[in-house]
Amino acid sequence: MTALTQTVAHAERGELSAERVVQGLLIAGVALRLWQWGAGAALHVGELALARNIVERDVGTLMRTPMVMGQVAAPAYVLFIKLLSALVGTSDRVLRLAPLLSSFVVLWLTRRLARTYLGEWGQVTAVGLVALGVPYIQFAAIIKPYGAVDPAAALVIAVVVSSLFDSALTTKAIVSSVLVGALVFTFSQSAPLMAAGAGLALLLHAARARDWNRSVRAGAILAGWIVAAVLVARIPTLVMGNSARAGYGELYAADFLPRFPHVGEQMRAVVREFVSAFSDKLFHYGLPAVMLSVTAVALAATAVTKRRLFALALLPLVVTIVASALQQYVFSWQYLLFLCPFLFLCIGALVDVGATWLTWPPLVWSWRLAWLAPATFALVKAPPPYYYHELPRVLAHVQAQWQQGDAMYVFFAARNSMRFYGPRYGFTPDRYQQGRCHRGDPHGYLTELDAMRGRSRVWVLVMHDAGRDHARAEILHYLDGIGAQKDSIVIVGPPLPPATVGAYGYLYDLSDTVKLANPDGTHAAMLSSATPHADLTCGWGPSGEEDP
Secondary structure (H helix, E strand, O other): OHHHHHHHHHHHOOOOOHHHHHHHHHHHHHHHHHHHHHOOOOOOHHHHHHHHHHHHOOHHHHHHOOOOOOOOOOHHHHHHHHHHHHHHOOOHHHHOHHHHHHHHHHHHHHHHHHHHHOOHHHHHHHHHHHHOOHHHHHHHHOOOOOOOHHHHHHHHHHHHHHHHOOOOOOHHHHHHHHHHHHHHHOOOOOHHHHHHHHHHHHHHHHHHOOOHHHHHHHHHHHHHHHHHHHHHOOOHHHOOOHHHHHHHHHHHHHOOOOOOOOHHHHHHHHHHHHHHHHOOOOOOOOOHHHHHHHHHHHHHHHHHHOHHHHHHHHHHHHHHHHHHHOOOOOOOHHHHOOOHHHHHHHHHHHHHHHHOOOOOHHHHHHHHHHOOHHHHHHHHHOOOOOOOOOHHHHHHHHHHHOOOOOEEEEOHHHHHHHHHHHHHHOOOHHHOEEOOOOOOOOHHHHHHHHHHOOOOOEEEEEEOOOOOOOHHHHHHHHHHHHOEEEEEEEEOOOOOOOOOOOEEEEEEEOOOOOHHHOOOOOOOOOOOOOOOOHHHOOOOOOOOOOOO
16 A cells, blocks of 8 residues: 555655556566466365376377366467476476466556557556456466456457557468467467457458458458367367266356357346456455446447457457357356457547546546555555465375374365375375265265264364354264364365365364264264255266276
8 A cells, every 4th residue: 555655645746657657557467477377376176186187198198189077278378388397397486487478468458558559548547457356466377368368368359459450461370370379279279269259340440441442351360269269179289078067067057148049148148247256256356246337338438439448358259158158168257358458448448538628637546546446455455476276285184183093084176186185195095085076965974974084183284164964063963962172173265265265174082982982974964955956966067087
């Protein structure tokens, strides 16, 4: 807050320039991303599933067969991480170098597009909302590509199209544009959606000028991108296995937009998902509905004042909506992050428009700087570094307290984390009992724990308890009934994402003969009645029992 106060003071003295503010925001953005990356947060469930596929499979297998545990990723991105891990190692920071570098590209290209389309203080807004955006900091150190790689790819496509708006569409320009697009598609799953929208923008720009030769050439670029996208989509790293496809079909059914012709329902779903994204699920803005309203006004203003930017923001969004309505793309929070930099550029355009109507200096400066408030508020509310499933810290504690004769039970959802991190602390699979998935039937976890009855020191490790069948609560309730808790370690970070964050370790004495007379796991009373959910089925996904 001191920095913000100094900024306002400089502004009142007329000493502040937009360029200096933008430079400061870029430096802050880089520093925040390095802070998150350097914090060394443990890989979360989805990251572990992708990381194990990449690290434990050879290149030939990766390129020939679909990945397991429900994972898909663009092939060049997979190979880049594979190369880094082979050359430098498989530490968490090395595995996350690709998203970190991509997050810097996002900052750089947002700045470049802002310079192309916006005035000085509009640039401050657009760059600031990206540089200080919680999810863009968060995903700078997450292997999953949603918030770093995908936005970087989208911005590359946008820069390419922006350079073509006023340049001659020569054969060389057409070929080079198609090749750049094809290369970008090998790094990002969502890039084809951006390319389709941006390509349409280029085509419409030529058609509006009634330049039919240029329209044909713009159409050739768009057609080339479509062909490249279709070809890249056939590469096995982007093809989901049959069991995972069936499982995710159920899981994501609610996250696809309603099918056509239910346009009204689709628009309500679009509004709902963006409000969710601007809320504590991603951006942590205090008034997400207000922020979405501002974005809508910004789009309308951009449609009048900066038509090219409007097309680059709106048409990829429309393409994404259509793809989701056709059940081809999940339309929900983290999957929308590649679109948001363009919406923020439109908000920057709104700032430029508003500044032309204001004359009183204090009001002018308030208008210019107020647009950084949502992102600043969010950072104060949810500051980095962000942690998810810190099982390594739990394992370090268990290792320090471990005694001869100790036993360990590992909750099923911690399986990948134990396979990845366990050996580093001396816990190979033969040293613990690995639980299996019993979603919708918590009694299953309790019957597994019955194998530990009579032992005086039993460690129970839990991670990624999805919450709906209250598995961790049921396990602890049962253990308290047949034994006594002697030690515990609970690592819970900020709720990013909610409900699934945390790693837990408990030490129980299960040798009390009096307590052991209580009902076993099959007959024990439960805290609540569990009901199976479509998104809680077993046998697939990042918590499944497959191995690379």
